[in-house]
Amino acid sequence: MITVVGSINMDLVVSTDRVPKRGETLIGKNFQTNPGGKGANQAVAAARLGNTTNMVGHVGTDEFGTSLLDNLKEENIETTYVKRKEGPSGIANITVADGDNSIIMIPGANFHWDGNEWEQYEDLIAQSDVLVLQLEIPLEVVEAFAEMANKVGTTTILNPAPAQPLPTSLTRNADFITPNETECKEIFGMGAGEAVSQFPNKLIVTEGEKGAVYHDGTSLVRIPGFPVKALDTTGAGDTFNGALAVAIAEGQDLNKAVSFANAAASFSVQHPGAQSGMPDRKAVLERLDDVK
Structure with missing residues (x-):
């Protein structure tokens, strides 16, 4: 089971x-309203790949809030933990x-966290195989959930976007940190190759169609991507993180998990919008089989 704590926009x-x-x-030329938010996007990606997925977050009491909740339910995401806060939803x-x-x-509403509201979710986090976090909700909330997950032994994936300085405690409590190469440079002040060597088997840097890179404690490991004709890269990183969470929850080793996430992300760039191109499990497995 995967729990995503984050933004719903x-x-x-x-x-x-x-x-x-x-x-x-x-x-x-055109105007569209599309469900989004990095948290919701990552939950959709995980749910489409077949994992039981919980969403923890906030929407407003406006019409957008109703639409966003309905979308999550249609994606078979558990919305019990999505609270409605007085005022507008995030956009x-x-x-x-x-x-x-x-x-x-x-x-x-994404920023409307009351006191230590997160404490009510400790049992949920303890029951989850993987917790997924991003930075479109208050940093202190992200820190609290990461600390909670570390306490109860739940694996945590931190997608540090939008990029900002990371507290040492958050870096320590996260099991995996998944910036893209631009975010990596901004957060750690160094390129991907140098940065991952500082955080072996923890820091995974995505590099678009080139794939992703991490350090296994001995050497640099580059997991190739799946080059496709990209129409819209919006949501590719969120698809990667949702898929990575699924693979980790299933017990795949890091090499296979990153390859699975790369394959899923390659589908997302072939369609406009963040969620519209997110694949199902069958499609991802077929793409992986094609390169064997």
């Missing part, structure tokens, strides 16, 4: 030919232009 996506200049109004305002995107995230 509604993505508001505007497509336009170019970013407007200051004070300028443009006619855009990400995404502008897509010139083949790139810019994002403004408003945390909303």
Whole structure:
């Protein structure tokens, strides 16, 4: 069983030919609302791959909150632990232009944690095989869950995004830390090859279609990716982390687990949006078989 603690957002996506200049109004090309948030995305990825998945987080009392809850339920994710907080849900305002995107995230309900609210989830964490965390909720909440998981012996995967300095205690309590190469440089101040050698069998750096790299305590290990024609890389990292959690929960060794996660992530970039391209288990296993 996997438990994901993290953000649940509604993505508001505007497509336009170019970013407007200051004070300028443009006619855009398209507008979509898509369920998102790194926590929810990772839960969807894990659930589609067949693992029992719990989501812990917050949505608002607005219509977005209702839609976000409904989406999680449709993905067969347990939502008992998703609380509705008075006020708006979290949103990400995404502008897509010139083949790139810019994002403004408003945390909303994601940041509404009351006192030591996390303490009520200790039994859930103890029953889970893997806990997945990210950094779109308050850092002190992430630290508290990681410490709790360490106390009860539950494996923790920390996806340190958006990138920010990591407290020593959080780095210590996380069993796996999974930045991309840009986040790795920002957090650890060094490239992937050097950074992973400092955290053997813990730090796994994703490198897009090149795959992922970690250090096994003796040497650098590079797990190749699955090159495909990428349409939209949004959600690729979340797919990787959800799939990694599934593989770790099933007892796969790190080499096979990272390869499984790479294969899952390769599907996500072939479709627009964060969740729409996340694969099921059959598709991932077939892609792995194709390279044997």
